[in-house]
Amino acid sequence: MKLHTSPPRPGTQPATALHAKLIAQQLQAQRKGLLIPDTLVQEVLTYARRNAHAFAPRALHTCCPACLKAHAYVQAMKHNLSDETQNIVLKVFPGVIGHEGYYTDEETLIPVPEF
Numbered sequence: 191m192k193l194h195t196s197p198p199r200p201g202t203q204p205a206t207a208l209h210a211k212l213i214a215q216q217l218q219a220q221r222k223g224l225l226i227p228d229t230l231v232q233e234v235l236t237y238a239r240r241n242a243h244a245f246a247p248r249a250l251h252t253c254c255p256a257c258l259k260a261h262a263y264v265q266a267m268k269h270n271l272s273d274e275t276q277n278i279v280l281k282v283f284p285g286v287i288g289h290e291g292y293y294t295d296e297e298t299l300i301p302v303p304e305f
Protein backbone atom coordinates (compact mmCIF):
# COMPACT_ATOMS: atom_id res chain seq x y z
CA MET A 191 0.00 0.00 0.00
CA LYS A 192 1.41 3.36 -1.04
CA LEU A 193 0.84 6.14 1.46
CA HIS A 194 1.35 9.84 1.04
CA THR A 195 3.32 10.51 4.19
CA SER A 196 7.03 10.07 4.07
CA PRO A 197 8.89 8.83 7.14
CA PRO A 198 11.66 11.10 8.41
CA ARG A 199 14.80 10.85 6.32
CA PRO A 200 17.69 9.10 8.04
CA GLY A 201 19.84 11.60 9.85
CA THR A 202 17.12 14.25 10.16
CA GLN A 203 15.96 15.11 13.65
CA PRO A 204 12.44 16.24 14.52
CA ALA A 205 12.53 19.91 15.54
CA THR A 206 10.71 19.43 18.85
CA ALA A 207 9.45 16.75 21.23
CA LEU A 208 5.94 17.43 19.95
CA HIS A 209 7.11 16.88 16.38
CA ALA A 210 8.76 13.58 17.41
CA LYS A 211 5.53 12.39 19.06
CA LEU A 212 3.46 13.29 16.01
CA ILE A 213 5.86 11.45 13.71
CA ALA A 214 5.64 8.39 15.99
CA GLN A 215 1.83 8.50 15.71
CA GLN A 216 2.07 8.88 11.91
CA LEU A 217 4.14 5.70 11.77
CA GLN A 218 1.77 3.88 14.14
CA ALA A 219 -1.18 4.86 11.93
CA GLN A 220 0.72 3.82 8.82
CA ARG A 221 1.24 0.34 10.24
CA LYS A 222 -2.55 0.03 10.50
CA GLY A 223 -3.02 1.31 6.96
CA LEU A 224 -4.26 4.70 8.24
CA LEU A 225 -3.01 8.11 7.18
CA ILE A 226 -2.17 11.11 9.36
CA PRO A 227 -1.41 13.77 6.73
CA ASP A 228 1.79 15.81 6.93
CA THR A 229 -0.35 18.94 6.51
CA LEU A 230 -2.11 18.12 9.81
CA VAL A 231 1.21 17.62 11.61
CA GLN A 232 2.54 20.92 10.23
CA GLU A 233 -0.64 22.77 11.19
CA VAL A 234 -0.42 21.49 14.80
CA LEU A 235 3.27 22.43 15.04
CA THR A 236 2.62 25.89 13.61
CA TYR A 237 -0.22 26.39 16.10
CA ALA A 238 2.03 25.33 19.00
CA ARG A 239 4.72 27.81 17.95
CA ARG A 240 2.25 30.63 17.30
CA ASN A 241 0.64 30.16 20.73
CA ALA A 242 3.73 29.47 22.84
CA HIS A 243 4.08 31.51 26.00
CA ALA A 244 7.09 31.74 28.24
CA PHE A 245 6.32 30.63 31.77
CA ALA A 246 8.63 32.02 34.44
CA PRO A 247 10.77 30.97 36.20
CA ARG A 248 11.75 28.08 33.96
CA ALA A 249 11.20 30.02 30.74
CA LEU A 250 9.54 27.06 29.10
CA HIS A 251 8.05 27.96 25.79
CA THR A 252 4.90 25.98 25.57
CA CYS A 253 1.27 26.52 24.71
CA CYS A 254 -1.85 25.58 26.66
CA PRO A 255 -2.24 21.78 26.35
CA ALA A 256 -6.05 21.89 26.36
CA CYS A 257 -6.08 24.44 23.52
CA LEU A 258 -3.42 22.50 21.58
CA LYS A 259 -5.47 19.33 21.88
CA ALA A 260 -8.59 21.20 20.71
CA HIS A 261 -6.73 22.56 17.69
CA ALA A 262 -5.46 19.07 16.82
CA TYR A 263 -9.01 17.75 17.15
CA VAL A 264 -10.43 20.48 14.89
CA GLN A 265 -7.67 19.82 12.34
CA ALA A 266 -8.41 16.08 12.44
CA MET A 267 -12.05 16.89 11.64
CA LYS A 268 -11.05 19.28 8.84
CA HIS A 269 -8.92 16.52 7.34
CA ASN A 270 -11.86 14.10 7.57
CA LEU A 271 -9.88 11.57 9.57
CA SER A 272 -11.68 8.40 10.61
CA ASP A 273 -12.47 7.99 14.33
CA GLU A 274 -9.66 5.45 14.64
CA THR A 275 -7.10 7.78 13.03
CA GLN A 276 -8.38 10.72 15.10
CA ASN A 277 -7.84 8.71 18.29
CA ILE A 278 -4.25 7.98 17.31
CA VAL A 279 -3.64 11.71 16.80
CA LEU A 280 -5.30 12.72 20.08
CA LYS A 281 -3.26 10.18 22.08
CA VAL A 282 -0.32 12.59 21.73
CA PHE A 283 -2.14 15.14 23.88
CA PRO A 284 -2.96 14.45 27.53
CA GLY A 285 -5.92 16.07 29.25
CA VAL A 286 -9.10 17.66 28.04
CA ILE A 287 -10.09 19.13 24.67
CA GLY A 288 -10.34 22.91 25.05
CA HIS A 289 -12.13 24.81 27.79
CA GLU A 290 -15.85 24.07 28.08
CA GLY A 291 -16.35 23.97 24.33
CA TYR A 292 -13.83 26.64 23.31
CA TYR A 293 -10.17 27.17 22.67
CA THR A 294 -8.03 30.14 21.71
CA ASP A 295 -5.75 30.78 18.77
CA GLU A 296 -3.84 33.94 19.61
CA GLU A 297 -6.62 36.48 20.32
CA THR A 298 -9.40 34.44 18.70
CA LEU A 299 -11.87 32.34 20.69
CA ILE A 300 -12.88 29.29 18.62
CA PRO A 301 -15.79 26.94 19.39
CA VAL A 302 -14.91 23.24 19.45
CA PRO A 303 -17.43 21.21 17.45
CA GLU A 304 -19.42 18.57 19.37
CA PHE A 305 -17.82 15.17 19.67
Ligand SMILES: [Zn+2]
Nearest residue numbers: 254256257294
Ligand atom coordinates in the same frame (compact mmCIF):
# COMPACT_ATOMS: atom_id res chain seq x y z
ZN1 LIG B 1 -6.19 26.70 26.73
